[in-house]
Amino acid sequence: MPPEFALTEDALDAERHVVAVRGEIDLFTAPELKQKLTDAIEGGKTRIVVDLSDTTFLDSTALGVLIGAVKRLRSRDGALVIVNVDQNIAKTFEITGLDQIFTILPERQAAISALDAEHTSS
Numbered sequence: 001m002p003p004e005f006a007l008t009e010d011a012l013d014a015e016r017h018v019v020a021v022r023g024e025i026d027l028f029t030a031p032e033l034k035q036k037l038t039d040a041i042e043g044g045k046t047r048i049v050v051d052l053s054d055t056t057f058l059d060s061t062a063l064g065v066l067i068g069a070v071k072r073l074r075s076r077d078g079a080l081v082i083v084n085v086d087q088n089i090a091k092t093f094e095i096t097g098l099d100q101i102f103t104i105l106p107e108r109q110a111a112i113s114a115l116d117a118e119h120t121s122s
Helices: 030-042 060-074 087-096 108-121
Strands: 006-011 016-025 047-058 079-083 103-105
Touching (some): 006 030, 030 060, 047 108, 079 108, 103 108
Parallel strands (some): 016 047, 047 079
C-alpha cells in the first residue's frame, strides 16, 4: 500500500517557501500540489523548494505542475529547487530532459542554500 498523499508547507520567510510532498503525485493529486504552489507564488513567495524526499511516484501531470511553477517564478525573477532522493523519480527527470531545467538536490538544506545562491547570482 503506497503512503497516503499529503502536502506540508513551511514558510521560511517572506520570499522562501518549502512544499513537501508525501506519496504519489498523479492526475488525481497534482491539482492539489498546483494549488499550493500557485497560492505560495501569488502570496509573494519567489523562491520555492519542492521536497520530493517522501514522494514515491510522479507522472506527466506532476511534471507539468512543476514546469508551470518554474515559468511563473521566472517571470517574477524567482527560482524553484527540487529535493529528490528516489532513483525512479530521478530517471523520470532525466528521460524527459527536465533535469537540465530544474535544480535537483538530495537534501532540503542544500536546496534552501541553492535558492539563496540563485537569488544572489541573478
